[in-house]
Amino acid sequence: MHYQRIALIGMGLVASSMSQAIRRHDKGVEIAGFTRSAETREKAERLGLADRMFDSPGEAAADADLVVLCTPVCSFEGLAREIVPRLKPGATLSDVGSVKAHVARIVGPLMSDGVHFIPAHPLAGTENSGPEAGFAELFDNRWCILTPDQEVKAEALARLTGFWESLGANVEVMDPARHDTVLAVTSHAPHLIAYTMVGVADHLRRITKSEVIKYSAAGFRDFTRIAASDPVMWRDVFLTNKDATIEILGRFTEELFALQRAIRSGDGEMLQQYFERTRAIRQGIVEAGQDTGESDFGRRPRGEN
């Protein structure tokens, strides 16, 4: 393995999956763990996700070659203040947060000499949360984006790259601001939109909640899956990637109004042309191996699960 001792700070879906993927690759790595929640700690211990669970992030991080923040983004500043003074020389501090410019801005200035700081974002996850939701294959064939600053040591970057590759991911290096813009389009704005649509259904008085659930057709049903993602994690994403998200939502609203006007005026040609263009993007995603082309995600019609 690329690191001999790894500290995972936070024990949710991503840390749990990292632990399992690390051991799939190399059983000899020593994994230190920390989580503030007693319930999560108990589950992580039962699942054996760490060789040892610690009582503070600083203790977990001491002696680690790699420390990875796997908690919601707004907790990073406090964690980094506890962890950085304990890092051993040559160690790397990284994270798995869904926003990157904020992380560089907040954590970067706290770093000290002789240790490395390389923010990272594996584009992988599910709507389920917690240590029990993790699995070793989560990162297989998914992208992990690293957003180091200019002064990063090439050796440290190569080491973290090799680490993520050993977990099954494909690694790319990107500027943090660009990362945040791309992800605002491909993830952050879609999540907010899905949350909103599910909220609308929840609030409508004319339709009962049981009707919404009973007749949830394709479309809404998929929105509910997205809107079932971890509330604290997503709160922090929107609070820390505010500008890019709001910009994309502005573009979205403009576009929605144009389509709404086409519906109101009965402009079938405009609608059909629009819907034909969007088909092509889907084809590209399936061809790029980022989703299954199987109908309806291959949902089985009976006896789910």
Next chain:
Amino acid sequence: MHYQRIALIGMGLVASSMSQAIRRHDKGVEIAGFTRSAETREKAERLGLADRMFDSPGEAAADADLVVLCTPVCSFEGLAREIVPRLKPGATLSDVGSVKAHVARIVGPLMSDGVHFIPAHPLAGTENSGPEAGFAELFDNRWCILTPDQEVKAEALARLTGFWESLGANVEVMDPARHDTVLAVTSHAPHLIAYTMVGVADHLRRITKSEVIKYSAAGFRDFTRIAASDPVMWRDVFLTNKDATIEILGRFTEELFALQRAIRSGDGEMLQQYFERTRAIRQGIVEAGQDTGESDFGRRPRGEN
């Protein structure tokens, strides 16, 4: 089987699945088929979806006990004008359109005495189109909503109910206007929103299409699946369920602006509470058997398909 001779008008995903589900239940039923497209006809013949393909909808419908319109909704008026005069006494005309008040308004007045008209909407489909996308299990454990008017004969209604149950569906009777409102929430508005978000990504000049495809994370990836649905079918849905769709989109925009304001002002508490509420609806849908609770729809991380 509840009908001895069934005519399917249109040979896309739904008609193809109906044909296969009919034969799964009873190999002795005679199926008549019609489609305007030479290419679709050739595929339907190769797949053996009908015992005989006809050159006009009227010829296909003559002698049938049940005629089902399986084409985009805006084609129904022209088809009904050709079909109704050819219906034999006691025959039932039905459809599988995603909007129902419009169908009652347009097709209802064209009906003649001695035949039955019972609009229907099976809540089942996938993002793929055409005869080759069909499969016998499409309707298993899905809802089929019937929206007959007050004067429908109980016997005709019971017969169509039994037919859909034999195809695997659960049947409900509903008022057409209520159907259109419920579906505007659970299907039509979510589809328009997904089309819009995918369109925004397509139009953004600052991000290349290949970046969107490459980094399509959960969220956007699911939107692209929804936005890959049949363009003509969806054009017709929006043109014929205009008022309910626009009303729901209005509610959606209000709500989106409220969340956007919370992001801008940094109101993390509001965001988190909102996201926690939407989780509950998801749980209800999984418990109601309308979706799989498997993480990420059980997408396999490697070697899709």
